[in-house]
Amino acid sequence: MRHIMVLNAKGGSGKTTLATNLASHFANEGHKVVLADFDPQESSLGWLAVRGVGRPPIIGVAAHSEALRTPRDTEYVIMDPPAAVHGRDLANLLRKAETILIPVLPSPIDMRAAAKFVEEVKASAPVTGNKAKIALVANRAREVTNIYWELEEFLKGLKVPFLTHLRDSMNYIRAAERGIGIFEMAPYATGIDREQWEPIIKWLASKRSQP
Ligand SMILES: Nc1ncnc2c1ncn2[C@@H]1O[C@H](COP(=O)(O)OP(=O)(O)OP(=O)(O)O)[C@@H](O)[C@H]1O
Numbered sequence: 001m002r003h004i005m006v007l008n009a010k011g012g013s014g015k016t017t018l019a020t021n022l023a024s025h026f027a028n029e030g031h032k033v034v035l036a037d038f039d040p041q042e043s044s045l046g047w048l049a050v051r052g053v054g055r056p057p058i059i060g061v062a063a064h065s066e067a068l069r070t071p072r073d074t075e076y077v078i079m080d081p082p083a084a085v086h087g088r089d090l091a092n093l094l095r096k097a098e099t100i101l102i103p104v105l106p107s108p109i110d111m112r113a114a115a116k117f118v119e120e121v122k123a124s125a126p127v128t129g130n131k132a133k134i135a136l137v138a139n140r141a142r143e144v145t146n147i148y149w150e151l152e153e154f155l156k157g158l159k160v161p162f163l164t165h166l167r168d169s170m171n172y173i174r175a176a177e178r179g180i181g182i183f184e185m186a187p188y189a190t191g192i193d194r195e196q197w198e199p200i201i202k203w204l205a206s207k208r209s210q211p
């Protein structure tokens, strides 16, 4: 059973967006997927609530208030934690996953916060003890802006695998509205997004993302 967490202490960085798209991706591949929402805001569970019944199923767990029990044949547990986790709470969360994706937005405030946060995660026992692998994803990228290129340089300097950027796109908003992922939308409308996700999917399938 794989445990994949999308983590960043900064609010609004794209944790829920990445978590729900990942869950939808693996479910569409025919895998048994649990989406564990550790956030009392329950954004992931809200997404799941509007997901059509005919879609490949994803099991939701309100992990912020109940024990994370998963069916025995679960293949992927995708974890969506809240913002602002640090210290002991962060240490407890980090122990739950072998693979951690950190989305970062192209904004000076987010980048400064990410610099600190990534150092905190890198110094944590699961990461130093090689029990968890981490990687970075630039989110809401607009390639025409200078700040995006600054973000890319910044992420490359953090000495953590930097996988890809996901563009700022209405596709993510529309997908969120409907309880689906971009992988469940028309391929002609989501070609760029699917391409941008490829390095994430590849990394998750490789040994590099597993201790
Ligand atoms: N690549 C993207 N393109 C367009 N909109 C995006 C993208 N990624 C995220 N968003 C939007 O940005 C907002 C914040 O994203 P999201 O809820 O995924 O962040 P979060 O880190 O889970 O936030 P929180 O810390 O509140 O849990 C949402 O409205 C989401 O739809």
Ligand SMILES: [Mg+2]
Binding pocket: 015, 016, 017, 039, 043, 080, 081, 082
């Ligand atoms: Mg969220």
